[in-house]
Amino acid sequence: MAKLSVDKALLKAKSHAKKGKFEEAQKLYQTVLQAFPKNKRAQKGLAALNKPKQSSTTQEPPQDMLAQLLNLYNQGQFAAVVVQAQALAEQYPDAFIIWNILGAAHKGLGSIFEASEAFKKVTELNPDYANGHSNLGLTLKDQGKLDEAITSFNKALSLKPDYAEAYNNMGNALKDQGKLVEAIKAYNKTLAIKPDHAEAYNNMGVTLKDQDKIDEAIGAYNKALSLKPDYAEPYNNMGNALKDQGKLVEAIKAYNKTLAIKPDHAEAYNNMGNALKDQGKLDEAITSFKKALSLKPDHAEAYNNMGNALQDQGKIDEAITSFKKALVIKPDYVEVARNLVKLPINSICEQTILELNKKLSLISDNIDDQRQKLFFEANLFSHKGMYEEAFKIFVDANSLKSAENILSVKSAQKQYDVAINRISRWSVNLQSEVKAPVKKLFLLGPSRSGKSTLEKLLTGSPNVCPMFENINLQATDESEPSTEEFQKRSMVDLFYHDEKNLYKIGYNLITSTNPESMFQIDRLIDTLSNSFCIFVKRNRTDIASEMFTREYRKGNFHSYDHSSILKYLDTYEAIWEIIRQKVPHLSLEISFEDILSEPLETIKKISQMTGISLEVSNPPNRSITNLPSPFREHYAYRFMTP
Numbered sequence: 001m002a003k004l005s006v007d008k009a010l011l012k013a014k015s016h017a018k019k020g021k022f023e024e025a026q027k028l029y030q031t032v033l034q035a036f037p038k039n040k041r042a043q044k045g046l047a048a049l050n051k052p053k054q055s056s057t058t059q060e061p062p063q064d065m066l067a068q069l070l071n072l073y074n075q076g077q078f079a080a081v082v083v084q085a086q087a088l089a090e091q092y093p094d095a096f097i098i099w100n101i102l103g104a105a106h107k108g109l110g111s112i113f114e115a116s117e118a119f120k121k122v123t124e125l126n127p128d129y130a131n132g133h134s135n136l137g138l139t140l141k142d143q144g145k146l147d148e149a150i151t152s153f154n155k156a157l158s159l160k161p162d163y164a165e166a167y168n169n170m171g172n173a174l175k176d177q178g179k180l181v182e183a184i185k186a187y188n189k190t191l192a193i194k195p196d197h198a199e200a201y202n203n204m205g206v207t208l209k210d211q212d213k214i215d216e217a218i219g220a221y222n223k224a225l226s227l228k229p230d231y232a233e234p235y236n237n238m239g240n241a242l243k244d245q246g247k248l249v250e251a252i253k254a255y256n257k258t259l260a261i262k263p264d265h266a267e268a269y270n271n272m273g274n275a276l277k278d279q280g281k282l283d284e285a286i287t288s289f290k291k292a293l294s295l296k297p298d299h300a301e302a303y304n305n306m307g308n309a310l311q312d313q314g315k316i317d318e319a320i321t322s323f324k325k326a327l328v329i330k331p332d333y334v335e336v337a338r339n340l341v342k343l344p345i346n347s348i349c350e351q352t353i354l355e356l357n358k359k360l361s362l363i364s365d366n367i368d369d370q371r372q373k374l375f376f377e378a379n380l381f382s383h384k385g386m387y388e389e390a391f392k393i394f395v396d397a398n399s400l401k402s403a404e405n406i407l408s409v410k411s412a413q414k415q416y417d418v419a420i421n422r423i424s425r426w427s428v429n430l431q432s433e434v435k436a437p438v439k440k441l442f443l444l445g446p447s448r449s450g451k452s453t454l455e456k457l458l459t460g461s462p463n464v465c466p467m468f469e470n471i472n473l474q475a476t477d478e479s480e481p482s483t484e485e486f487q488k489r490s491m492v493d494l495f496y497h498d499e500k501n502l503y504k505i506g507y508n509l510i511t512s513t514n515p516e517s518m519f520q521i522d523r524l525i526d527t528l529s530n531s532f533c534i535f536v537k538r539n540r541t542d543i544a545s546e547m548f549t550r551e552y553r554k555g556n557f558h559s560y561d562h563s564s565i566l567k568y569l570d571t572y573e574a575i576w577e578i579i580r581q582k583v584p585h586l587s588l589e590i591s592f593e594d595i596l597s598e599p600l601e602t603i604k605k606i607s608q609m610t611g612i613s614l615e616v617s618n619p620p621n622r623s624i625t626n627l628p629s630p631f632r633e634h635y636a637y638r639f640m641t642p
Contacts (some may be wrong), residue, residue: 006032010041022049023062030065030084034072037080046087061092069101073108081105096125096132103135112142123152130160134169141173149173164194168203175207183207198228202237209241217241232262236271243275246474248496251275266296270305277309279496280470285309300330307339312468314456316347324352337363338372341379342551345630353383371400375551382549382630391634394549401551401560408557409564416571419519423578426522436529437503438465438491439610442521443513444579445536446572447556448546450592451513454536457599458511458606460616465507467495469514476523494528509612518575525583532610533583535576538592540569542628545635562639585609 013028026049032042065088072081085102092098103118116139122132137152153170157163171186184207190200205220218241221234239254255272258265273288289306292299307322320343326336337356340348356363357380367373374397381390402409441458443451452468459466475493491499495510502510517524525531544566547559558564580587588609595602599616607614629635 006036006039010045013042013045017045017049025049026065030068033084034068034077034080037077037083043083043087046084047090049087049091061088061095061098066097066101069098073101073105076108078105078108082109094125096122096129099125100129100132100135103139107135107139107142112139115139116143128159130156130163130166133159134163134166137166137169137173141169141176146173146177162193164190164197164200167193168197168200171200171203171207175203175210180207180211196227198224198231198234201227202231202234205234205237205241209237209244214241214245230261232258232265232268235261236265236268239268239271239275243271243278246472248275248279248472264295266292266299266302269295270299270302273302273309274305277305277312278470280467281496282309282313282468298329300326300333300336303329304333304336304339307336311339311343314452316343319343320348320352331359332362332366334363334366338367338376338379338551341376341383345382348383353380356380357384371397371404372551374400378549379551387630387634391549391631391638394631395638397551398548398560402564405557405560409561412557413564413567413571416519416568420571420574420578423522423575426578426582428522428582429526430529436499438499438507439509439530439532439612440524440528441509441511441606441610442517442524442531442533443511443536444518444521444533444572444576445515445538446543446547446569447515447552447559448543448550449536449538450595451515451536453592454534454590454595454602455511455513457595457602457616458509458614460618461509461603461614463506463508463612464614465497465502465510467497467510467512469512471495471512471514471517473514473516473520476520476527491528494524509610509614518572521575521579525586532586532588533579534606535580535587535589536592536595537589539628540566541632541636541640543569544639545629545631548635549629549631 009028009032013025013032016022016025016028026046029042029046029049032039033046036042069081069084069088072084082102082105085098085105088098089095089102099118099121103115103122106112106115106118116136119132119136119139122129123136126132133152133156137149137156140146140149140152150170150173153166153173156166157170160166167186167190171183171190174180174183174186184204187200187204187207190197194200201220201224205217205224208214208217208220218238221238221241224231224234235254235258239251239258242248242251242254252272252275255268255275258268259272262268269288269292273285273292276282276285276288286306286309289302289309292302293306296302303322303326307319307326310316310319310322320340323336323340326333327340330336337359340352340356360377360380363376364373367376374393378390378393378397381387381393443454445451455466455468458464472494491497491502491510495512497510521533525533544562547556547565548562550559552559558568576589580589586609588605590602590605603614603616606612
């Protein structure tokens with residue numbers, strides 16, 4: 001609407017008002033506000049019309065006005081709806097339908113409290129209006145008032161027993177309460193009334209996944225998509241379920257389908273970044289996290305996930321920057337605070353340590369798990385240089401973790417014994433070396449032995465591609481080495497990378513540092529041609545003390561008890577002795593001290609074994625005086641002193 005026509009419309013509306021033609025004036029003001037929601041003259045003019053109409057408070061607003069309001073709402077012009085609905089509510093204060101539209105517009109703008117107040121007014125004006133109670137329940141749920149929300153949904157259902165949407169909404173509230181069985185019952189009632197309710201199937205899938213019923217969850221997502229093929233959310237949720245199953249390729253396909261339907265789905269980019277990270281495709285993962293952040297700049301989880309990916313790349317400073325951005329957005333973000341203090345000692349600045357120390361009480365109060373709380377406090381003390389105090393807390397934290405993990409440790413040790421027996425009986429069956437353009441170098445050793453330090457040194461050569469700890473070891477477990485299926489395993493199965501493509505872009509050596517590879521090394525060597533392995537040897541007390549003072553994201557159950565750590569280290573050394581005897585031409589032992597003090601000599605040895613020319617310029621100059629763990633003496637005194 002041009003400036004001139006706006007002025008004319010406002011003058012004409014004012015003229016109508018003077019003549020008592022209030023409805024005509026109102027329509028003109030609303031037309032102006034539809035085009036220019038912030039026009040002050042139109043707002044004042046519309047508000048002024050209320051005064052002479054006070055005698056009409058019991059009247060219903062004209063249908064054409066309601067139609068115009070609904071049309072604006074359906075166009076997503078929520079701000080304009082709020083302005084006009086508020087004006088109409090003053091003129092027709094008892095018209096519950098206006099309050100309902102006002103509440104919906106506030107909800108569309110994210111103004112949950114205002115929406116809740118409007119819907120509450122609806123239920124007061126018309127206690128028998130089921131939609132009003134259901135809408136009120138939605139806003140109460142969004143405020144975390146779950147008991148009140150469920151009360152509202154039940155009220156809606158008492159008025160309208162076949163109200164499918166109210167059952168679906170109640171299922172969501174019950175799910176948020178952790179009442180998963182009851183939530184499933186609510187979704188089933190939704191579907192009994194409305195069998196084609198795609199959203200209920202999607203919500204049921206999320207709840208089934210929370211119950212660890214992954215296959216059933218995927219079935220529910222597929223049902224939702226059969227009813228509504230252009231429904232982005234089930235694809236995203238299915239991707240999460242497939243990722244939990246370790247089916248990373250399928251998960252990424254699901255996320256891509258989400259994005260094909262809804263290109264601005266920030267959460268799908270974030271989730272895809274996590275799947276790519278698990279594949280070891282860290283550059284692609286970071287690109288995906290950045291895309292999520294371009295769509296949703298306040299996505300704290302994406303900053304946290306990107307920080308983890310950057311940390312895996314060894315880019316500690318960039319990881320810290322990403323973690324700190326997440327904390328700015330979400331100051332009580334426990335996971336980020338825990339990630340920061342898990343970083344190597346002396347890697348975070350004094351200011352960051354002070355800020356985390358100020359938040360110690362806030363963050364600790366938000367950590368429900370006592371073990372996690374203790375590890376957080378101990379790690380923070382470590383960064384402050386208070387090693388004695390930190391170690392005492394580590395002992396308490398590990399005591400709790402160890403008690404929890406007794407069965408898991410026993411199960412893991414049984415698997416290690418099976419691996420030792422299998423590898424000791426291993427008859428080496430190398431695949432043809434002609435087929436593989438890229439050589440594979442498995443850097444073996446227990447956690448904290450220094451494998452990542454060696455990998456970082458090697459990746460200084462442009463022809464080396466690091467796979468870090470990301471490897472699909474399940475692919476080696478699915479069949480016996482003698483079978484044709486096993487022998488067909490490839491780089492794609494294990495590392496999600498095509499070998500020929502890696503070679504085309506200049507890589508002829510990959511490195512892998514997953515500690516669990518030691519227990520599958522016979523199968524890896526037999527499966528992948530041109531495979532070599534290096535055992536990184538480090539002082540056992542340093543390894544043990546670092547493992548003991550580290551809280552792992554998953555697995556590593558043995559790390560919380562001294563005797564379990566020693567058995568774990570014994571297992572590695574036993575397997576290594578078998579490997580170096582069976583394939584001496586494919587194996588090499590390098591000390592952690594040599595990696596740090598003689599990097600060029602280390603590179604030379606690896607080049608000789610693999611036959612790969614490695615060109616590492618300006619290797620890092622580290623002093624071996626920095627080798628011992630800061631907790632070495634504390635650990636030795638506590639556990640190794642007679």
